[in-house]
Amino acid sequence: MAVDAMLQGLVVGFAAEAQEVIQKVTMDLLEIERDGLESEALAKIYVRLGRHLHTLKGSAASLGLQDLSDIAHRLEDALAPVKATTQKMPRGLVDTLLHGLDLFMLRAQAHADGRGEQLPDPASALAQLVADAPAPELAAATRSPSGGAEVTAPAAASPGAAEAAALAMTEALSETAEAGWRVSARQVTALMREVERLREVRLRVEERSRELERVATLLARQGLLAETAEARTLLSGTGRSLRTDGEETSDIVDALEEGLKAITTRPVRTILEPLQRMVRDLSRQLGKEARLSVVGAEVSLDRRLLEKLQGALVHLLRNAVDHGLELPGERELAGKHHEGALTLRVEQQGNLLYLEASDDGRGIDLGAVRRTAEKRGVASADETSRLNDNQVRDLIFRPGFSTRADVTDTSGRGVGLDAVRAAVESLQGRIEVASTPGQGTRFVLTLPVDLGSSPVLVVRALEQLVGLPMLAVEATQLARLEALRVGKRRAHLEYQGQLLPVVNLGARLGLCAPAPPAEGQPLLIVQSGGRRVALAVDAVVGDRDLVIRPLPAEVREVPSWQGAATLSRGELLLILRPDWVVGDSEKTTVGAASRRALVVDDSLTARALHRAMLEAGGFTVHLAASGARALERLQADTYDVVICDLDMEEMDGTQLIAHLRDRKETRALPVILVSAHDSASARERGLQAGADGFLSKRECAAGRLLAEVLDVMSRKGSRV
Template sequence: MPVDPLLQGLVAGFAVEAQEVVQKVTMDLLELERDGMERDALSKLYVRLGRHLHTLKGSASSLGMQDLGDIAHKLEDALAPLKANPQKMPRPVVDILLHGLDLFMLRAQAHADGRGDALPDPAAALAQLVSEAPPPEEAAALGASGSLKMSVSAAQVAVESPAPSAAAEPGPMVPDVVPESADTGWRVSARQVTALMREVERLREVRLRFEERGRELDRVVTLLAKQGLLAETAEARSQLSGTSRSLRTDGEETGDIVEALEEGLKAITTRPVRTILDPLQRMVRDLSRQLGKEARLSVVGSELSLDRRLLEKLQGALVHLLRNAVDHGLELPVQRERAGKHHEGALTLRIEQQGNLLFLECADDGAGIDVERVKKVAESRGVVTSEETARLNENQVRDLIFRPGFSTRTDVTDTSGRGVGLDAVRASVEGLQGRIEVASTPGQGTRFMLTLPVDLGSSPVLVVRATETLVGLPMLAVEATQLARADSLRLGKRRAHLEYQGQLLPVVDLGARLGLRALAPPAEGQPLLIVQSGGKRVALAVDAVVGDRDLVIRPLPSEVRDVPAWQGAATLSRGELLLICRPDWLVTDTSQAQVVAQRRALVVDDSLTARALHRAMLEAGGFSVHLAASGARALDRLATDTYDVVICDLDMEEMDGVQLIAKLRERKETASLPVILVSAHDSAAARERGLAAGADGYLSKRECAAGRLLAEVLDVMSRRGNRA
């Protein structure tokens, strides 16, 4: 039968809109099923539910889909007795209504796909739906006997009796429900949108450069003014000032365009997280019913909007985790009550975005992971050998649940037992360049924590300095900033604490934490940032607070992605990259870590790669290595830290190796510090010059390349030790 394209477009639009309405009805039904609702709230929910069902009926009938109108009408009938006397909705009635909605949507989609004519008679489907509902006596045992009988019978009547024509009733106007035809939009590929995003990011960088150029011009104007306010330069100064102002205005306008583009892109490419979370409520409810359990899912952060592609990929992982939590985590209601818990299990999904990282936590208050059982099952399924399990700690044993082929189910059910699940979840999270971890306490529950990079939009970052390294901190994690004062610090043997709002917060020295210098207590007046993450707080000691910036944080390349200190990098105005520190890493307690006494070396070289190579060699030899890019920086380091040996480049700008040695020999503390000079010059004259300057050793880069550095360092230290 030929189909009117206009009508088909309207039907397709109706299916999309109906999905949203059905989702709202589902959420209302799940709410009505819960205990403890006030009568007023119940009334409002029933009214809203009725309105939604009526909307579905009217819209479907207006478009000539009488079967859908009939289904919606029967659902309205089933609701009517309860609506008149609002009370908690019995589960079997909820089951019937939910199944009815499923039926409605299946048929709506078939109409949208042009398969409406081939659909079977809806009355038969509805009759089957009622027959699948639990018998009244079983439902009565659930505690709402009177209303239940009424509801079920109402539903049965609704199916058995012919439905009045929905068209006879006044329905809502079609334009209220049918959205814009799909033909009015564009279809674009993800690649095109991604390319556009990159261009917007480039434009953002251009805006930053605008700012930088403006500052440069201002500096030129200031310099000219310092030369004297000569009449000859008056016109040039005036023109420069004007250009600077125009540049600033242009920069601001560019900034506005970037923001507008970014907002537009966000609207196109993101959707609220609740669009994937709301359907999970239904899934949890149905599964717990099927397994004879009770569960309630709470969601925190569903208002967040995220990249559609990310959400689509996450949906499967979340379904797995929640099914796993209901099936393996939560106990049966009787067991829970025996353990002193509420009969209804609590599942929590928490979603939070910090900078370019998305934290997603799926927690249950069930029995927790039985480590011994995991070991036995992993061995019996051949996931690991008994020798391997003997070497694993508790965390490593828990990680076995992510291995392919692992399942504690001995039987295969619809829900689990096939050993496919958490390994697929891990694969999908890692496919998104994310990470999944599990924590569990016996008898109290299990938490799965997912960390995923998100790469859309900018976020506020606080830029700080530790030694000469600039570091970014997501502003959301910075609670406050203050200067260190002796009266608010408590200095212990191993670490300092800050008294803050009646609490003692551990002080973390950013420079030391990043391995840039030795640990030192905060100095008077040193900036301290109160950083919080996951409920933990620390006072972060930095050398300077540079300022706040709105930056696009990009994911790090694979070679450094797993370094837990860093969550991404952002481009600063001069084009250099700023590393963004992970707040959850900063607040991680390291006081338990064993402090191993290591020999300490300072590498001074203006070549980045030479510093990296020397560091690699010395660390391989058991040294703790700090780096300095110039002689002046090395002197700064040596003023506060102590080292066993210094490896110094001979040919550096500003202060060369010979000059640095001279400075070191002048100071009592460093007069006898072993220093090895390294140089590209391999001549005898260069070697003589270095040794005459007071170096303890001299190596050419060629000798370093041949692997002589470590041996020379040990030799020089030994000789110095013997002399001492």
């Protein structure tokens, strides 16, 4: 059916509106299938369904889309008998309505794309809808002894169709957008970068305002109040103006950022809710029962990220239904509810997205995984015998792995979880799996997101500033001895009726020895993944709204850091991963077999970057901000290598090397000098002083540091 060109814009808008209405109808139909609905609640859903179908019919007719109006009318007719009686809807009728909605949306999308003339006559499809619609008294599903349902109505859609419907639904939401300007992703990204620059300017304005206040205070302390009155008045007025300008700039930045987010993001529910239908159809196809719960569906993310994730989520849920969940009878024999529970949980902390997909099924059989990997040639028997449980579970991500002996529509081809891992890694993320036999399996996807700013709490451990995503900080308080329980190995804090382990941030970072918190020391209650600790810091600097950037590829796998941000004066601030802080509170960074490095640099930024790169190579790293502090460290500890800045105040790198070579204990200690000057003279000066290696800071930023350290240690005979 052709659509008048003048109406085409309205048809595009109608398709987007219809998509939203159909999603609501689909969710209501899936709710109807659940057990335990009261008749009053059922009646309300039927009224809502009728209203939605009537809206679709009327809107389609008003645009001259008679085929769509006829489909909606037939669906109304099919709903009418149960709506009048408030009986529970037969599953066969649910199938009919869902298939009718699929047909409606496919044709609506074709009209929106200008392909209405190519559509076949809907008469045969409408006739099939009528034939499929069962009478309420004849098609009611009966409960089988196992707790499942025996359905005499038409079969559910095939798994492939279920997945296609889920993907098509999310794609339709993207494609049927409201008419407007077309811009490229590159243009939007460039605009976001400019907004970030404006945010940094705002931070600098705030810093200048604080500096003016300090100058005015300093003048007042000089005692020359009369002589400095005019200057202090001018400074005070300028400071007020700067604060006003800063507040206005902040409002502009926030408005721009919110506008960009509205354009470039959408709620996660737009890809998660359509998966409810896929789970339902796939479960019925396999004779199983499953309910999908979604937590955190209102989190908004970059549209491009969501589009790349939807295929991975389809794979994970299909895998959970097919491999994870047991048949209803088997579940009841195991003491479980006949309906399997699937959960998708979404959480964003700073610039990290955590997406968890879990089920309460049979779990992963490690023995079966080993045998299958060997049988399919994924891994040799010798290799599998050396793997621990976590490494065996990771075999399921290998290409060609499948525990299915036969090939079905849903599995057995060895394609699935390897594609999921590839998709996640293409987004610079990672996927982990945990499983308990008989209780279920959990997949956790961790992905970086880089859209907009995030609130960050800046804290200090000794002389080092670090950041924590504010979403992970539940509360802050000062340590009180009466609330602490100090044992031989560790301290605990009484907090809201619980004993939380106290983690010393300096010790966790390898900057100092563990020690219980002192009276009045700041404590942060940090939570992640359902776990909480009390994090002891030396000072809370304050909260900042910062753009968190991923770390360079060479150090992206370092478990402690999730990214870095820039402060108002250009200083680099590393951002801690909350899950690392709470993940193993017993752990310290010092290990008996760990290689130990000392980084000496008066630049906080350089110390932080060198440390991250070395930790990525398995080193335990201690830091010193001066040559004198390094000598103190070397008297108290032993190290395998020293990385030192060439140009430092008071004692430079060549002078530190001279001190080390004078001492018997450190005479043979490998030392690598690093300099901001990439010149032949600087390199010659460093090597003549006795350095074992030399790198420019540009080479360090390019990822050369770890390789140089290992090379020097190998040449010097140190353990590598």
